[in-house]
Amino acid sequence: MSSEPMIPMVDTLAWHGLIQKELKQAATRVLDSGRYLMGEEVAAFEREVGEFLQASKAVSCANGTDALILALSAAGLGPGDEVITTPFTFFATAEAIVRVGATPVFVDIEPETFNVNPVLIQEAISERTRAVLVVHLFGLPARIQEIQLLCEERSLLLIEDCAQSFGASVNDKMTGTVGDLGCFSFFPSKNLGGFGDGGLVTAKTESMAEQLRVLRNHGSRIQYQHECVGYNSRLDEMQAALLRVKLKHISRYNEERKKVAEYYRSCLQGMDILLPAGQEHVYHQFTLLTDQRDQLKECLSREGISSAIYYPMPLHLQPVFKGLPMRQDLFVAEQVAQHCLSLPIFPGMQSSQVSRVAETVSGFFSQEKEDSTYWLAGAIS
Structure with a gap:
């Protein structure tokens, strides 16, 4: 075992070290106000996020899962409707579809990006398809403009799951602003991470934004008058105030993530590893593929380095979806789940830490004599 700090x-x-004073001032401001829900901090945060994303409307909520549920609900999706999405993502994406009564239809991913394959979306559309829910996984935007054109041609709603892609853009358009609705999470580890749970939905129209506001507040516009069955899903003032502080620094944080990723890439080129596409990436995770995944993870652990498997089981293999009919083979998602490993990456990561991770990974593969990437050469392309 390594004697170095974990x-x-x-x-x-480390991430928040330089902004502790700002964070404490924001927290004190909320405590002194005596207002803890739906006050000036929430209103200001929604306005500032909208300006940063260049989004028409931004409506905050309690968490990222609620953001998905609210978006699907506001879009009118429910029983009998199908929503096409990826099988390689966190469970909440498909969970939200089922929660509103709709049916998830999984299509396979691209091995180069880990994101949903637009060609396979086309093949999965049926007469019951109402929407496509795209995930910008690990901070890398999906081929959203191709998917947008397809949705327009087929009169489908396009919803973006941007839980891991805050600040990522495609041709100068931020993720979350291309589709009809964009869903964000402010879970503490996210690129714009809060200090508890938090979420937000962007909408292209005021009518959709107003529906989101009604739904997040028990289906009510006027106190004690309820026009629909909604949810209790409000972002609190403390989270909004603290997130406002971090929002001012988000571009710097994402640049720090990119620099860590660039160093990893420079050190790991030529190893028995498949690295995903890197353009337009904000690196919520730095994830690689190798058939020596478990051995590498054990090696990192011995050296006092954390790693994580996102995600060990694709959604279509989850017990809850056992009876769900599959329209396509999902071989790539299954292979990626068996071979993926994420390395430490966060703002405030010290250069010595980055070097230690990269050297440990490259040292591991330098000792491997066998060609361990036979399946990467074309078996999953």
Whole structure:
């Protein structure tokens, strides 16, 4: 075992070290106000996020899962409707579809990006398809403009799951502003991470934004008058105030993530590893593929370095979806789940930590004599 200090996947203390004073001032401001829900901080945060994203409307909510549920609900999706999405993402994406009564239809991913394959979306559309829910996984935007054109041609709603892609853009358009609705999470480890749970939905129209506001507040516009069955999903003032502080620094944080990723890439080129596409990436995770995944993870652990498997089981293999009919083979998602490993990456990560991770990974593969990437050469392309 290494005598060096453990390198975590995310170190929030290192991340927030330079803004502690600002954070404490924001927290004190909320405490002194005596207002803890739906006050000036929430209104200001929604306005500032909208300006940063260049989004028409931004409506905050309690968490990222609620953001998905609210978006699907506001779009009118429910029983009998199908929503096309990826099988390689966190469970909440498909969970939200089922929660509103709709049916998830999984299509396979691209091995180069880990994101949903637009060609396969076309093949999966049926007479019951109402929407496509695209995930910008690990901070790398999906081929959203191709998917947008397809949705327009087929009169489908396009919803973006941007839980891991805050600040990522495609041709100068931020993720979350291309589709009809964009869903964000402010879970503490996210690129714009809060200090508890938090979420937000962007909408292209005021009518959709107003529906989101009604739904998040028990289906009510006027106190004690309820026009529909909604949810209790409000972002609190403390989270909004603290997130406002971090929002001012988000571009710097994302640049720091990119620099860590660039160093990893420079050190790991030529190893028995498949690295995903890197353009337009904000690196919520730095994830590689190798058939020596478990051995590499064990090696990192011995050296005091954290790593994580996102995600060990694709959604279509989850027990809850056992009876769901599959329209396509999902071989790539299954292969990626068996071979993926994420390395530590976070703002405030010290150069010595980055070097230690990269050297440990490259040292591991330097000792491997066998060609361990036979399946990467074309078996999953």
